[in-house]
Amino acid sequence: MSLLLLAKWLIYLGAALLVGGVAARSWRPDGQPGMRPLALGAGLLLAGSAAQVLLTLHALGYLTLPDVPAYLQQTVPGRAVLTLLLGTALLLAGALARWPTWLCLAAAGTLLWGLGGLGHGATHGPSVRLLHAVHAGAMAVWLGGVLTLVSRPEERLPALARFGPVATVCVLVLGVTGVVASWEHAGGMPTTDSRYGRVLLLKLAFVGAVLVVAGLLRRSLARQRRVDAWLGLELALLSLILAVTASLSVTPTPAHG
Template sequence: MSLLILAKWLIYVGTALLLGGVAARAWRPDGQPGVRPLALGAGLLLMASAAQVALPLAALGYLTPTDVPAYLQQTVPGRAVLTLLLGTALLLAGALVRWPAWISLAAAGALLWGLGGLGHGAGHGPSVRLLHAAHGGAMAVWLGGVLTLVAWPDGRLAALTRFAPVATACVLVLGVTGMVATWEHAGGVPTLDSRYGRLLLLKLVFVGVTLGVAGLLRRRLAYQGRVDALLSLEVALLSLILAVTASLSVTPTPTHGSVPFGPLLT
């Protein structure tokens, strides 16, 4: 279970580096980040996706050479991994050769659709999977943007000003998709009687603290103060939110339940 949570966390981090990095290029005045962080994100996605395939097959004892192709082609999580990797490859290629924006948007959509089909999203219809995809995309753009602000401090104040509306839009998307998905999974307001409810409460606490830090950062920015410590704290909190989210994704929901590796649906 812990390895699966780690793999899911690495997928989230890889998505933030790649997708969040590509998005940052659109609003940062200096066009950062460069190719290396994007390639690192793609590498993490490839490695963690391989774990998403290997772990359930090993747990179920399906270790013959034909099992991996069958899993990838005939199960919802397997096809989701293929879609995620296709989007990853196209998005990285688009960043390398500077494809038109609409191609990069289509590649990002494929990556997020694959991401939405992992975990609880595999056991629901397209609408719920879309919620998971939008939720993951908003988090990736938010964390990826903050990471670029930490890693490339030159022109940070100007970049922060341009990032503020992007971050606000991400928070709104996260709030709406999170509430709807929670209602779907918990059948209403979740209680603390379940592990799912307790993890969700922990996530909400981290989100609340992160929003508080973001508010302080904006205030500090308005007075032209130093923001290094606040940005680093925001990155740490967002990383913790991803860790809790990864754990939530393999935790049975109160209404639908889930096996640790997600339903194997044809």
């Protein structure tokens, strides 16, 4: 379970670097990030996807080489991995060649649709899978944006000012999709009766904390104060949320077992 959790964490972090990094290019005045962090994100997506496939096949007892293409082609999560990797390749190529915005959005949508089909999204209908994809996309753009601000301090204040509305939209999308997904998977309001409910409540606590920090950061920005400490704390809390989300994705839900 811990190795599978690590694989999911690598996938989510890779999505934040790639999807969030490409999105950051549209609002950062200096055109950052460069290709190196985007390529790192693509590498993490590839490594995490490969690890998830191999760990799943090992858990099911399918250990021969022909089992890999059969799993990828004949199962919902297997096809989701292929879709995820296709979107990864397209988005990386689009960033390298500076494709038009609509093409990059299509590539990012392909990546996120594949990501939405992993974990609990593989056992539900298209509407729930879409919910997971949109939720993951909002998280990737928010975390990826904060990562670019931490790693590239140049032009930070103008970039922060332009990132504010983007982060606000991400928070609203995360709130709506998170509430609907939580109700769907927990079978109602989350409680401490199940492990899934306990982990979900922990995630909600971290989300509340990061919203407070984000508010204090914007207040400091408005008063022209240094924001490095608040920005670092926001990144740390978002990283914890990412780890908890990875744990949720491999935890059985009360509603569906």
